[in-house]
Amino acid sequence: MMAIAAAVAFGLALLFDLINASLGDHITEGTLVTLGLLLVALHLAGVGTSRSINWRRRR
Incomplete structure (x- = not known):
């Protein structure tokens, strides 16, 4: 989810740089x-x- 954001x-950022907008x-x-970069x-x-991490092992 964070990678998509x-x-x-x-x-x-690329679009703003290409059209010189802010x-x-x-x-x-x-x-x-x-x-x-933070995301x-x-x-x-x-x-x-x-x-989720499941700490129990199944036997």
Whole structure:
């Protein structure tokens, strides 16, 4: 889930860079790249995964 959000943030950053646009003074393509990197880091850390760990072994 986090990887998909990161891909969207990177896509928006690329689009803003290509058309030289921004969303006000605070949200620029650099901000979206930083957000994308944060989301990739969270994804790699395991945050947002729907996989649960089952500690019991079946015999």
